[in-house]
Amino acid sequence: MPNRLFYRQHSTHVMKTEGFTIWLTGLSGAGKSTIAEMLHREFLERQLPCETLDGDVVREHLSKGLSFSREDRDINVMRIGFVANLLARHGVVVIVSAISPYNDARNLVRQRIDNFIEVYVKCPIEECERRDVKGLYKKARTGVIKSFTGIDDPYEEPLQPEVICYTDHETVEHSVEKILHYLERAEYISAAIKISE
Ligand SMILES: Nc1ncnc2c1ncn2[C@@H]1O[C@H](COP(=O)(O)OP(=O)(O)O)[C@@H](O)[C@H]1O
Numbered sequence: 001m002p003n004r005l006f007y008r009q010h011s012t013h014v015m016k017t018e019g020f021t022i023w024l025t026g027l028s029g030a031g032k033s034t035i036a037e038m039l040h041r042e043f044l045e046r047q048l049p050c051e052t053l054d055g056d057v058v059r060e061h062l063s064k065g066l067s068f069s070r071e072d073r074d075i076n077v078m079r080i081g082f083v084a085n086l087l088a089r090h091g092v093v094v095i096v097s098a099i100s101p102y103n104d105a106r107n108l109v110r111q112r113i114d115n116f117i118e119v120y121v122k123c124p125i126e127e128c129e130r131r132d133v134k135g136l137y138k139k140a141r142t143g144v145i146k147s148f149t150g151i152d153d154p155y156e157e158p159l160q161p162e163v164i165c166y167t168d169h170e171t172v173e174h175s176v177e178k179i180l181h182y183l184e185r186a187e188y189i190s191a192a193i194k195i196s197e
């Protein structure tokens with residue numbers, strides 16, 4: 001089967017990068033999706049296969065129907081972790097942007113999957129509320145929506161994240177640079193394979 005052999009040789013050559021998962025956690029409006037988008041573009045520029053699992057999109061599809069109870073939030077996080085692992089083990093760079101408010105659930109994902117990089121997208125709730133990107137804080141304050149993270153539902157700060165982005169006083173570019181630097185230092189990506197260099 002010469003074709004199959006060729007495919008194998010070809011694929012090992014292409015998939016020289018081990019996959020990994022960058023897990024962006026933080027309050028609603030902290031900047032997870034914004035950072036994820038820019039990171040995604042950076043990886044594509046470096047010709048790395050990349051997939052983003054965004055909390056809002058996942059809840060429309062993979063986790064449709066789940067509530068915002070602790071149990072359902074944990075199920076959501078475990079599902080995202082499961083898919084991230086499937087992708088990463090085939091060499092894909094996976095970006096997760098999801099509030100993922102509980103330490104236990106994030107730590108369980110960390111234990112279950114290889115190459116897990118937790119990024120705390122840190123922003124004071126006052127600033128998130130001022131941004132109110134999706135108008136959800138207003139709805140939470142007026143009681144239109146219940147169990148809103150940071151208002152009437154908990155957010156547990158990561159205890160030992162690999163990277164912290166302070167999005168109230170960093171630009172998006174700076175936050176993305178910090179993550180890329182960490183990945184280079186930890187040898188997940190090589191600065192040398194950046195196309196522009
Ligand atoms: N350093 C930063 N990183 C990310 N977003 C930032 C930063 N500074 C300001 N912002 C702004 O904050 C908002 C974050 O919204 P979004 O990315 O949708 O948050 P999340 O996905 O965490 O709910 C955007 O309007 C973005 O432009």
Ligand SMILES: [Mg+2]
Binds near residue numbers: 033
């Ligand atoms: Mg988002």
